[in-house]
Amino acid sequence: METETRESPALDVKRDDLAGLTGEQLLGFYRTMLVSRLVDDREIALKRQNRIFFQISGAGHEAIGVGLAAHVDPARDWFFLYYRDRAFTLAVGQTPLDHLLQAVGAADDPASGGRQMPSHYGDKRYNIANTSSPTGTQFLQAVGAAEAGLRASRVDGLAEHLSSFADDEIVICTTGDGTTSEGEFWEALNTACNLQLPVLFVVEDNEYAISVPVEVQTAGGSVSKLLTGFPSLRIEECDGTDPVDVYEVAGELVAHCRDRKGPALLHAHCTRPYSHSLSDDERMYRPAAELEEQAARDCIRQLRARLIDLGFATEESLTALEEAAKQEVADASDEALTRPQPAAETVYDHLYTEERSPLDAAFRSEPVYGEDRKLTMVDLLNSCMREEMERDERIVVFGEDVADASREGALEEVKGKGGVFKVTHGLQARFGNDRVYNSPLAEANIVGRAIGMALRGMRPVVEVQFFDYIWPAFHQIRNELATMRYRSNGDFSCPVVVRTTYGGYLKGGAIYHSQTGATLFTHTPGLRVVIPSDAEDANGLLRTAIRCDDPVLFLEHKHLYRQVYNKGRDPGPDYTIPFGQARVVREGTDLTLITCGALVKRSMDAAKQAESELGVSVEVIDLRTLAPLDMDTIATSVKKTNKALVVHEDALSFGIGAEISARIADELFPWLDGPVRRVASKDVWVAYAPDLEQVILPQVSDVRAAIEDLANF
Known part of the structure; x- marks a missing residue:
């Protein structure tokens, strides 16, 4: 299917057609947009009083948030947002108090328990995946979340394990225009199109990435124009200052995704009336005339005038609505300031799991040997994954080269590969293409997608082919995988196993096939690092890694894969070894x-x-x-x-x-x-x-x- 595009309407044209919206709905939009802006303003005042410690606003993006949110269902859809999405989160159910609790760093902050700065949204109640500061990390996670739904529709028994699974669920992934320069954005689009995933990417284009204008960031000044080569990606543009236009276009794209016609991208043009954050002063790089033009297009100002022009409200009724909204935000602010910050003794809470911890004595078991035959580390790693996949339908195995053969019908003619070192050989033939499959040659893609799956209840076991090439995934491992439980105050977890080969002692490995850099990962709080030296330990430790609730980096030495001296007997399908037991x-x-x-x-x-x-x-x-x-x-x-x-x-x-x-x-x-x-x-x-x-x-x-x-x- 060819890429579909729709040109943006002139930004100064008011639509006479209200896209089926009633006056009551438009008033609801206005109130949510206003509350969002008032929370921004309250946070700015609190920051200047040194009562909160950081502020970044969603000002100018409010119309996008309410128009989009009108088409989603927080009971079944999933949301991977960025820091300008205050109005969206309010529209799907959050309150001003929720936001202000995060601003003051309260223990009651529903997003992070005081661990993350303001506007880092996350709320398990509404399927808002926890947001982090590194821009662009959410793209691949959103793809993984959508992929979890795809796999659940094809793998027997998996759906019952997923959070809020629905046949017509979609995933919303939002971003600013600047973040589309990140490579993971393009990786995510590639996989979303390749797998025909129901992901709606929303580019909220306010024309600046901090101080860098869009024409400097993006070739031709329009990211949606650059994306027209992606097959089956429906692309539409809209006036992001007009909630009616957003509502109409977003509704078409949401329906497109729900109907399983592939991914879509909404390019919404909006303004940024405030500086990037309170750490920035846009007057240093934006001319006064430009700021005046932006102010004239302010979405709240425009909607207010429109409500009066259309006869849906009067000056008096809107003033009353505005006073009530101001009081609501003031009351929330006063309440938030009474809430205590987290107690000192909670500093380590949720860094690691308390349930199914790999340190638990429950993982200490005795081997139950069958035959006396000694097997290599490759054999016992393979048998562990096979037995665990038979036991638990939540487990998927993917990465570069892990499948036996990807092309349809090939396995009828070939033996199958199953990895460079044959560790995953036979798994695809046994469990099918929906549980064992090859990824693009993109390490961040592998780990980012695994995070999105794990957030929804799956248990990915992924492979990075060589440790020396893990660094594109290091961003996802350190900033996302290892921090998710901690930064969400225990609401979200990522039980992902990242397997990778490492080490030298194989002649000719050289610089890029012989590294042993484990300390960069042991220096990462929240991540378990395992390094077996013999076949039986590899089997028992990998089984613990798969069954526990912590993310695990599992290091497999290439030189040890087929040595005779470290062979072992098969210890049985329930053999586990606790971590931290030398x-x-x-x-x-x-x-x-x-x-x-x-x-x-x-x-x-x-x-x-x-x-x-x-x-x-x-x-x-x-x-x-x-x-x-x-x-x-x-x-x-x-x-x-x-x-x-x-x-x-x-x-x-x-x-x-x-x-x-x-x-x-x-x-x-x-x-x-x-x-x-x-x-x-x-x-x-x-x-x-x-x-x-x-x-x-x-x-x-x-x-x-x-x-x-x-x-x-």
Whole structure:
């Protein structure tokens, strides 16, 4: 289907046709728009009195909010908004008090419990997904939320697990014109069109991104003109200062999405009568004549005059309505200022889950072995995902190359791929294209969509093909995935598992296939980081990751995938291992060696050499998870041996070894008989040439030398 477009009406033309709206409805629009503007004004006054701490307004966008909201249902539709959408949230059910509680940072703030600044909307009651500050992150999440509905319509039993699922639900995703410059906007449109998702993207174009005008931001000055090549994307423009025009055009696009004709985009042209925020002064970059022209087009001023012209109201009746609205906002403000901020002891609340926590003893189980055959890490990771998908229809697996074969009928002729390392091989053939499928080659797309699905109740297990390419997704992982539960005060959670391969020791991996940068993720509150070293641990830890309610980064070392020494027996379909439970893999008395991943085997080899050649008894601890870190097991061992050596694959400086060493020095200093030492990779990128890689990565000889040096201290 060809892209459809509709030109914007002249912005100074008043529509005689009211699109079926009654005078009562228009008065309702006016009141909501007015209340929205009054809340802005009250927040501005409070900020100047230093009674709130930040302000950003929705002024100029009110007509878009009310015209759009008239067509949606907060009981079945989902909303991914941005900071100008005050009028929209009021129209779907929020109150001025809800907004002012956020402004004062009250514990009762329904969006975040005092964790986020004003105009970061979120409300589980109305399916308003929690909004964050990084602009553009909502696009892919909105696509994922719509995709959850698509999968639920095709996968037996899934619909009953989703929040407010309906056959004709739609997802609204709003943005300013400036944020359409973000790459994730284009990724989201690509997937929405490719999957024919019922997403209505609304571009609220006030012609400025802070101080940058639209013609500088966007080629040709119109993002909707740039989008005409997207297949099946219906594009319409409207006068965003006229709620009647917004109402009419938005109604057509909402119906288009509900009828499952594909995604749509509404390009609404509006004004920005106030500065970007109170941290900005638009007079520094906008000429006076421009500001005057904007003021003449103010949506509230225009609608007020129109109501009187059409005979729907009088000057006196509107004055009475306005006085009542002012009193409502004043009362809400007074009430909000009485509400306390969150208590100090709540600072860690909702950082991680309290239900189905991966630290719970409930995840401690004994293996139930079947046959004696030893299996590789690849085998047991694959069997874990297969068994979990059989148990729970909420689980989907997707990412680049994870499917067996994507083209229709191909699996009848080929064996199937199932990932670069075959970890997902056979899953698509077994569970079908709606539960196992390939994504675009876009890492943010993978994680962003997974967040939207998880918000609605699904449990995505996604794969980023190589750790070295995870960085486009880092924005979604750190700013969105890891913060969602905390910033929504526990109202929303994102139980997503992000699997990725990492590490060196495979000749030729070089700079972009050998990284081990786990500390950038362990430094991210709200995220669990898992790093198994053998097949059975990988199976049990992955099962815990899938079943728990926290987001998990699951690191799988390429070198360990098919090693003989770390093979294990299948521990059964219910085998789980709690996070934060390190394992003593070798008992010792003279020195504690703390390690993880591919360095476990090298440390064990070095420890055996040290004992046979030097008579040094080394206790080796496999951490298994980096976040949480099991300091109890480390402390028990160090108190026994009185010496500690940390060995890891990442670069030496600022790595996990630095953190563990600091905590040992801080918490266990009285028991130490020597310095805490570290062995790690050199502070340089891993090179392609095998001789260089050998020098850069820690080897058995490096670990043995460090054991000898510390033992002799």
